[in-house]
Amino acid sequence: MRLMPVADTTRFTLTLLLAMGLLALSLLLLLLPVQWMIGWILNGNERQLLATVQSVTTALAYTLTLPDLQRLLHDCLIDSFGCTAIALYVKGDGEQLCAVLQEPSSPTSFPALPLHGGLAGVLTQSTEPVETSRLAARLAHVSLSAGEREVLAAPVVLWLPLHSASALQGLLGLGPRRGGELFTGQERQLLMTLAYQAATTLHNVQLMAAVNAAHDELTQVHRQLLLAREQEWRRMAAELHDGLLQQLLGIGYQLHRAQGLTAARCAGSGRGGEPLAVVLAEARQELARAVKQLRALLGALHPADLEVVGLRAALTEYIEQIRQPLGPQAPTITLVAGNADPPLPALHQLCLYRCAQEAVRNALRHAQAQHIRIRLQWSPECSLVEVVDDGQGFVVPERLSQFARRKHFGLIGIEERVRALGGKVCIRSQLRGGTTLLVWIPSVERQEGQNQREQGDGCGGEEGDDRGEARRSHPCGPGR
Structure with a gap:
């Protein structure tokens, strides 16, 4: 048997080791890109998840x-x-x-x-x-x-x-x-x-x-208080009408009889009874003025015509009550409405009536307006009243609650009434540029649907500040 020389054996061994090293290096070079690719994919997924979670937590x-x-x-x-x-x-x-x-x-x-x-x-x-x-x-x-x-x-x-x-x-x-x-x-x-x-x-x-x-509970309580207040005013109006007013009318009738009897007796006896007759006549006139003021007070407490003749006719009667005492100097007041009264709940009609009444009163008392226009509009979704005057105007405050500081409680009362029914108040005015008051009230069906959606969503309707309440336009507003 011939043995391989030592030098050849050494060269073979070195060659084998070199080949194995080259093979290992080749495998390493092949595996590194794969590992890098796997790490890149995993790290990329984690980075993407991190970005997603950050975005979601910010939204939450x-x-x-x-x-x-x-x-x-x-x-x-x-x-x-x-x-x-x-x-x-x-x-x-x-x-x-x-x-x-x-x-x-x-x-x-x-x-x-x-x-x-x-x-x-x-x-x-x-x-x-x-x-x-x-x-x-x-x-x-x-x-x-x-x-x-x-x-x-x-x-x-x-x-x-x-x-x-x-x-x-x-x-x-x-x-x-x-x-x-x-x-x-x-x-x-x-x-x-x-x-x-x-x-x-x-x-x-x-x-x-x-x-x-x-x-919602507070709104319901406020609505019940508003209803109770109106019922109390109605009771007071009925008591004044059936009690004090009838007594005053009875006194007027008795004074009329006394005036007639006094005149007859004086004529029969030939004695002058003119002074007493004059006093009785003046008493009757003063009594008539008291009766007129009492009737006006009754109308302010509760407009009896509203439930009988409806909102449109009640406003027409209110306009006539304003015109008669002023005579030719009365401002021009026009009412724009349909031919039929809207089928509105009693509280909604009363609220619209009171708002128009307060706006007209302010236009006459504070703004010295010469032209006033009242517009009524309603639909299955909502109802509104708009009162526009050409008076002196005023600067609308940032919040309607600031009217209380100026001792102007009428507009505060309007806002309370309207908010209790889920509505909104919009006031636009400028100095020497007139004033527009717009009151918008949703229908009962729409308000109930809104409450159900808010409860289902877990959030309420936007409350907003009073400035937004005072300036925002609404679906039934002008031009709609």
Whole structure:
């Protein structure tokens, strides 16, 4: 057997080692781009998720309605995180957590959970996401309700407690991700950030709902007080009409009889009775003036004609009452309305009448207007009255409440009446440029529908400041 020389063996070994080194280097060069590509993809996905969560949390900070919260969570968790199912629980009436969002929707909704039950209790104590498997293990020896057992069997793999203001505001359950991937540590941190902001938003939504409920209750109480005040004024008007007014009329009749008897006796006896007759005549005139003032007071307390003849005819009668005492010097007052009275509730008619009455009174007393136009308009959606005058005008304050500082309570009363019916007041005026008062009141059906939408959305109608109330135009306004 011939042996290979030592030098040849050494060269072979070196060649083999060099070949193996070159092979290893080639494999490394091939693997590095693959690893870099995988890392780039993973880091790119995390950066994209981070940008999405930042955008959603910013939007949640300005969210005050439950539907908007549901939409943002749905878009983020389903579209960005790739969850196949989500369930959002919020505190409902009583001691319960109610499911308000379920995706995908199905005929069988998630059952309500007891707020202080075992499942909620475990999640309340947790400050990080909890897997359903771990949750079930911790509740293995705890007595659970049927609803809690059903929730544990639902297609949810991860639960996020929603903590805010040192209390559990709700629960967020996430289903498996598309493709079966698990949540990474970075993704869990993003989910906790999202859960924190969602809890804060949910708390704000609940606070806003409470404020809206209190506002609705206050509005209802204000409306009842307004109705009670009108009923009291009606009672006072009836008592004055049936009592004092009739007594004054009776006294006038007796004075008329006394004047006639005195004149007859003086004529029969031949004695002069002129002075006494003159006194009685003056007493009757003074009594007639008192009766006229009392009737005007009765009309101010409660316009009796309004319920009998309707809003249009009542305003026409009011205009005539203004014109008669002034005679030829009376300003021109025109009423623009349809041929038939609108089918409005009594409170709506009374409110429009009072607003027109106050506007005309201000135009005559303060603005020295020579031309006044009253316009009535109504539709199934709303009703309005507009009063335009060519008087001196005034500077509209920033807030209508500032009228109280000037001792002008008439416009404050208008705003209170209109707001109690869900309406708006618009005032436009300038010095030596006249004044326009526009009062808009929604129909009962529209107001009820608006209240239902606000309660369903978790937010109320915009309240706004008094300046907005005073200057904003409305659907039934001029030119519409």
